Amino acid sequence: MSTSTEKEMWVTKLRKGWQKNLPVEKLLPDTQPAYVASWIYLFGVATLASLGLIIATGLWLSFEGASWYHGSNVGHFVNSLHFWSVQFFFVFMVVHLWGKFWMAAWRGRRMLTWITGALAFVGSIATAFTGYLVQSNFDSQWISYEAKDGFNSVGIGSRFTVTNFGQMLLLHVAFLPVIIGIITLIHVLLVRAKGVVPPIDAFNKELGERK
Amino acid sequence: MGIFDHFMNLRAVYIHLGWFQISITNLIVVLGMLVLFGLALFLPFPGNKKKGQK
Numbered sequence: 001m002s003t004s005t006e007k008e009m010w011v012t013k014l015r016k017g018w019q020k021n022l023p024v025e026k027l028l029p030d031t032q033p034a035y036v037a038s039w040i041y042l043f044g045v046a047t048l049a050s051l052g053l054i055i056a057t058g059l060w061l062s063f064e065g066a067s068w069y070h071g072s073n074v075g076h077f078v079n080s081l082h083f084w085s086v087q088f089f090f091v092f093m094v095v096h097l098w099g100k101f102w103m104a105a106w107r108g109r110r111m112l113t114w115i116t117g118a119l120a121f122v123g124s125i126a127t128a129f130t131g132y133l134v135q136s137n138f139d140s141q142w143i144s145y146e147a148k149d150g151f152n153s154v155g156i157g158s159r160f161t162v163t164n165f166g167q168m169l170l171l172h173v174a175f176l177p178v179i180i181g182i183i184t185l186i187h188v189l190l191v192r193a194k195g196v197v198p199p200i201d202a203f204n205k206e207l208g209e210r211k
Numbered sequence: 212m213g214i215f216d217h218f219m220n221l222r223a224v225y226i227h228l229g230w231f232q233i234s235i236t237n238l239i240v241v242l243g244m245l246v247l248f249g250l251a252l253f254l255p256f257p258g259n260k261k262k263g264q265k
């Protein structure tokens with residue numbers, strides 16, 4: 001029988017922490033503060049939507065295979081959808097980053113939100129890089145031969161071999177997307193847990209407490 | 212195979228300004244992002260006119 005003096009299991013600690021920091025009302029709120037009524041707040045979710053498209057079209061490409069996406073009209077189209085989703089993903093992410101930078105959105109214990117965002121940015125660049133390496137054309141050959149010198153010069157060429165097609169393909173379709181997915185999930189959960197940061201000059205009661 | 216293949220096979224055009232060098236393509240993307248940022252800040256957001264606001 002458990003008594004209050006007994007040590008708590010990690011499951012119990014996790015549940016209590018979760019209930020305290022991210023109750024379902026915070027996870028799925030009905031309303032947002034008045035200051036969120038601006039286009040600039042849509043760029044996070046636009047980035048998220050682009051990421052969804054990237055993953056969906058990427059899965060489609062993987063299931064059909066290279067001879068399909070390099071050799072058929074529909075394959076070319078889905079390949080292009082994948083590519084252009086990435087272009088928009090980065091454009092939206094950069095505008096999102098600028099927006100959060102100029103509103104100093106790391107205020108009020110939101111440092112981890114900023115850090116996970118920065119990690120998502122760097123991780124996305126790595127993922128896009130491996131994507132360019134697996135086009136199996138002269139472009140990817142050129143990029144990998146330029147990049148291998150860079151990787152060798154910083155001493156990580158033997159682990160991260162950019163001319164190894166198999167390694168780059170697996171990193172691109174398996175490892176890196178999972179990492180990006182996990183970082184993004186933590187990022188968005190943190191935003192929900194902390195609530196949207198009030199504007200820098202928001203002393204107004206109506207806008208909530210200044211945190 | 213048409214205009215896009217022709218376009219893809221062209222060499223990138225670069226702008227050089229002393230130490231600064233950028234392809235026209237990348238310049239267009241960067242300017243586009245700046246324009247998007249400006250629009251996001253200054254365009255009115257639909258449905259944000261509440262009581263007491265003009």
Ligand code: HEM
Nearest residue numbers: 041044045047048097100105114117118120121191196197
């Ligand atoms: C995979 C890429 C990313 C996705 C999917 C993403 C998604 C989101 C979403 C949906 C929000 C809430 C809505 C909003 O305010 O726009 C948000 C907030 C935020 N993002 Fe990102 N983001 C990404 C990258 C970044 C980057 C690169 C940074 C900066 C380094 C960043 C910093 C922030 C911050 C600080 C907030 C919290 C703002 C607040 O608490 O008010 N994010 N993100």
